[in-house]
Amino acid sequence: MHAVETAGLTKQYGKVFALRNLDFTINENEIMVLLGPNGSGKTTLLLILATVLKPSSGYAKVMSLDVTAQPTRVRRILGISFQEARGFWRHKPADILRFHANVCGVPKAERDTLIESLLKDLELWDARNKLFMHLSGGQAKRLEVAKVFVQRPKFAIIDEPTSQVDLRGKRKIWAQILKLRKEGSTILVATNEVREAEYLADRVTVLDEGRKVVCDTVRQLKDSITGGDIVELEVEVTEPQILEKALTELEGTVKVTNRGGNRFKAYVSMAESWVPKMTDVCYQNKARISSIRITEPSLDDVFLHFTGRALREDS
Amino acid sequence: MSNIVRLVWFDLKPDLKPPVWIIMEWVVFLVQVGVYGAIITQLVNNPLVGDYRQFFAVGLLIMITFDMGSHTGRHFVEHAHEGRLPYLLSLPISRTQLFLTIALQGGAELALMLAVPLTITLLIIGNLTLVSVAACVLTLFWLGFGVAGLMLALSFIAFKSSDLYTAIVTGLSAIIIRFSTVLYPFIVLPPQYASAAAFSPLTYGSDLVRFILGFDPGILLNPYYAVVVLTALAVSTLGLGAVLVQRLVEGVKSA
Structure with a gap:
């Protein structure tokens, strides 16, 4: 059984399609990362799954519950952290978390301990008695994601978990997300930060213009790019x-260029299986390898490969 | 039910620490009745009306009730504009409960606002029977719910255009208050003005409260009509608002 399942999911605003015929699944206890530029439909999908928006057509199910037919039951098992921190602007962070935990049914016995530990871990403890409106952008964002961590829902939705957050804060939030998964939650993260996707994802779904472009593990996505891995090679060889000819003929080679003298640059598929074959070829040709540098494609390259556009151009 | 109370209390709590705007409303009421009321009573000398200050005090109560009803609708729109609405929509409560929360919060704010002005008005008029106080409170709440329901129903315009919503609500408020019997008895109104006043819910609210508090029925509209109109208004607009929240509302920011 999938934790989340959508079929033919479409959201239309007038003539504009935010989502088009999306078929999408998330396995239980999986971290699925939605990757796509701004306007690709990530947030729309999250809001439909959170029952905040209604689909125009198709269906979406969370833990077998239909988001349109059983929205209240869906809301009882999910927690969402929004892209922008939502403003209870006259309240204090500790009060906001206490209220959220209370409404979401976190047992009273563990509420205060949990909130204190989260506020400390996310470096909000000193700001716990500030009004929300006086928090910095990064603090407000950390508070927004803390709501999900305090709730510990079966299905957690986190929209751009670390936007406006510094590197140290990012690492803390990522650690909390991984901890949440370890505790049994299924997690859907939307981001346009490649590094975040690579760090968190069990699988990645690439969205573009409301359509699912591709969905797979990070490894598989990278390997699916023909010639995506780059191997830079320096050898001592007489001919x-x-x-160069032998390397070009190797299985998995897309292109080899000579960068002058004994330096080569090879564009290959799946460098991990290409390199052992390459060392054999070098041995046969009496070439001594001085250095090897392998660069694998980023998810940016994956996006470019599948859509023909760079992820960053739009974000 | 407990989540409804939690949400109402959470949203209301900052207003009470300290309750400055509520106290300011009370002060404004006191000044209005004490200073302006005293002066205007010298100028209005109509045997049909009697002590105009009493008439005026009831009118002010009705205006506070209308303001609070409007405030409830505006509050809902502000939630959408501030981006708080999606959060509320994602909480584990039904849409009906969410609507009840909005209505209950409006009711609680109205009760706080009216506590002192109503007591003062009742003291000025001197009609302090249990029945009159209860009927008076009930009428004001019924009117408050009707106005809140009307504003909530209109608030859905704000999802398309907040400017249009502001324009409509401002215009409507001006018309509803001015063309009513809030400050002038029905029988002294010129015919054209009286025809317009007959369409204002505030006319029925203010005349019913005055009837309950023992004003001369000869200067008021038929109280049975008032009960019917106020009930129809509250039921229809709250019903419409509830249906709209249930079916239409989506937590998107307005354009």
Whole structure:
């Protein structure tokens, strides 16, 4: 059984499609990362799953509950952290978390301990008695994600968990997300930060213009790019032309260029299986390898490969 | 039910620490009745009306009730504009409960606002029977719910255009208050003005409260009509608001 399942999910605003015929699943206890530029439909999908928006057509189910037909039951098992911190602007962080925990049914016995530990871990303890309106952007964002961590829902939705947060804060939030998964939650994260996706994702779904472009593990997505891995090679060899020809003919090679003298740059698929074959070829050609540098494609490259556009151009 | 009370209390709590705006409303009421009321009573000398200050005090109560009803609708729109509405919509409560929360919060704010002005008005008029006080409170709440329901129903315009909503509510408020019997008895109104006043819910609210408090029925509209109109208003607008929250509202910011 999938924790989340959508079929033909479409959201339309007038003539504009925010989501088009989306078929999408998340396995139980999985971290699924939605990757896409701004306006790709990530937030719309999250809000539909959170029952905040209604789909125009198709269906979405969370833990087998239909979000349109059983919205209140869906809301009882999910928690959402919004892209922008939502303003109870005259309240204090500790009060906001206490209220949220209370409404979401966190047992009273563990509420205060949990809130204190989270406020400390996310470095909000000193700001706990400030009014929300006096928090910095980063503090407000950390408070927003803290709501989900204090709630510990079966299904957690986190929209851009670390936008406006510094690197130290990012690491703390990522650690909390991984801890949440360890405790049994299924997690859906939307982001346009490649590094975040690579760090957190069990699987990644790439969205573009409301459509699912591709969905797989980070490894598989990277490997699916023909010639996506780049191997830079420096060798000691007497006849470099012969070696270049041999490398070009190797299985998995897309292109080899000679960068002058005995330096080569090879564009290959799946460097991890190409490199052992390459060392054999070098041995056969009496070439001594001085250095190897392998660069694998980023999710940016994956996005570019599947959509023909760079992720960052739009974000 | 406990989540409804929690949400109402959470939202209301900052207003009470300290309750400056509520106390200011009470002070404004006192000044209005004490100073302006005293002066205007010298100028209005109509045997049909009697002591105009009493008439005026009831009118002010009705205006506070209308303001609070409007405030409830505006509050809902502000939630949407501030981005708080999506959060409320994501909480584990039903849409009906969310609507009840909005209505209950409006009711609680109205009760706080009216506590002192109503007591003063009752003391000025001197009609302090249990029945009159209860009927008076009930009428004011019924009117408050009707106005809140009307504003909530209109608030959905704000999801399309907040400017249009502001324009409509401002215009409507001006018309509803001015063309009513809040400050002038029905029988002294010119015919055109009286025809317009007959469409204002405040006319029925103010005349019913005055009837309950023992004003001369000869200067008021038929109280049975008032009960019917106020009930129809509250039921229809609250019903419409509840249906809209249930079916239409989506937590998007307005354009």
